[in-house]
Amino acid sequence: MKRALLLDAPGEYRIIDHVPEAPRAGQALVRVFAAGICGSDREVHDGTRPAEYVSYPLTPGHEWSGTVEAVGAGVDGGLVGRKVVGEGFRNCQVCERCRNGDTSLCTGGYDETGFTRPGAFAEALTLPARLLHVLDDGADLRAAALLEPSAVVASAAMMARAQPGERIAVVGAGTLGQLAVQFLAAASPAELLVVDPRLERAEQAVPFGATDVLPPQDTAAVEGSYDLVVETAGARGSAVSATRLARRGGRVVLTGLPEPGAEGIDPIALAMRQLTVRSVFGAPSAAWAYAVRAFRTGLLDPAPLITHEFPLEEYARAIALVGSGDPKVGKVLLRL
Template sequence: MNTPVQDQESGPPAPDGAPRAARADRAVVVERPGVHRLVEVERAEPGPGEARVAVYAAGVCASDREVYAGTRAEGYVRYPVVPGHEWSGTVEAVGPGVDAALVGRKVVGEGFRACLVCDRCREGATSLCGGGYEETGFTRPGAFADRLVLPARLLHVLDDRADLRSAALLEPAAVVAAAVSAGEPRPGERVAVVGAGTLGLLAVQLLAAVSPAELLVVDPRVRRAERALSMGAGEVRDPSGAEELRGRYDLVVETAGAPTTAHDSCLLARRGGRVVLTGLPEPGARGIDPVLLTVGQLTVRSVFGAPSAAWAHAVRAFDAGLLAPAALITHELPLAGFAEAVALVGSGDPDVGKVLLRP
């Protein structure tokens, strides 16, 4: 049975004065919207095909805030749930059928639990699985916990020298890798990134590696967006300042999910240009002008999550030093700081970047 506990980074006694059980772990459980507890759970043993990972760090994002607030779309969360889909850690045990050489390796892991047998999975598009939505941290236990058990096939092994603190951002980096691949950037092109949050700044890093002629970042939070200048961007503007650049860009990668950003991204694209949408807007967002799409002959792609190939791309770029996520991290809190972390993510403070929970 789950029982509430205090934060115990150094192993202090539980609230009843008894020491923590030797095989007990802590986890943040969101019982229902607005209600969460830090609980003690029995340590799970990995079953056939599974691995148990000691979580090093887990990122808190807007989707976790939606889970806590109860605003995530129906069917995309199942309460009670342990959130946490952006994480890094070290494999400490494996179940039957899993290579024992994984034990001790630094890893990150995919979130989608694809069926692997539907038509989309068989063509490699696992993020479009038709077998029903299941994802770590939303419908399955996530990484806001001391340990996480998941199918070993979802793991991506990192270089032994990898910084696990930075690696906690490889989930959003995989989404960005999927978006950049969909946009097919070419050297010498004019490229714009709309949004300077975690996805936007990671997109700047990957796009800069392709050597664009121009790399613009558009965000109303100019002070925050200016961080992109040290990551490869050549110019930063707020949306009003970007209006004069409409119709200029070969490729536009939208990462914000704000009510107008999909519409505005299409306006930035040149005739015959390409737009990739990665932000997930709430209902009521401004739509894309169908006349602009038709007359301008734009190619518009969208990305939700990341298939295995995008994860592999992100991990390779990280190991090669092309992705440097550490610069995005501004706050690190213990598991007991979950509510504070969620508040930081939703604060709108331009000085708040990526927030990590550190078990």
């Protein structure tokens, strides 16, 4: 018998005895090592996530790492005992977008581990084996729990196509922002600015390659200066701030997901300044492969971003820290 957290409704949870689903054909059973808590999990807990993107009762958890315990028919038995992470989107693999490689744009309908399917706030998780990405035997599973947000940032980096010598800005210094700095610094930019109202938090990006940090209120002098701006904050005005930082003809990639009521981007400004704006929601399989490769080679080091770890029984303390605004709170993990 294993344990799992069950969220019966927003704010109503309990720790239950959990008998994991035995892996059927094409599936794998994973013993979860650690699961990260992000802003989306806080939305699920609070009941603020749009209804079409969550299904209660639910075991949350979409950022995780673990070890394969068993596999179903048709799955390579050599996976058993291997360290893994796994994609969240249950893409159909047959629609036009999936066949084009855009698996995060699957037209088969939204379906994701930890939101519409049981997630990793449990000691065991069953999912399609095709979604797994195998890690090295010596991989740090604690750090690997951050490979889901890393894949999101990898998707943004692939869209951004940063070039050596460009001026780049990152709006937001949370987990996504810190990971974005690591990916973008690898492109050897001439300048890599991080913008966040929490200067103490922003300064944590300097060892990762940031060359300067500014609070949003001090960016007027550098607006219109950056070839590429990657927005990661998901704050009310961060998308607008990102477009203002971009130069004429510049590129903007939006990765943050703000709540309803966020400031809209001026379409006239977009047209007159000829900006290219892309957005990210989740990550396609190619971005997952990129993130895992970067982790394996040491280009990506998520471990320093982890500041708090709790057992499953202390979920209430863990979820309270996420979104608290405390600059000393980075990535919060549940250790299973």
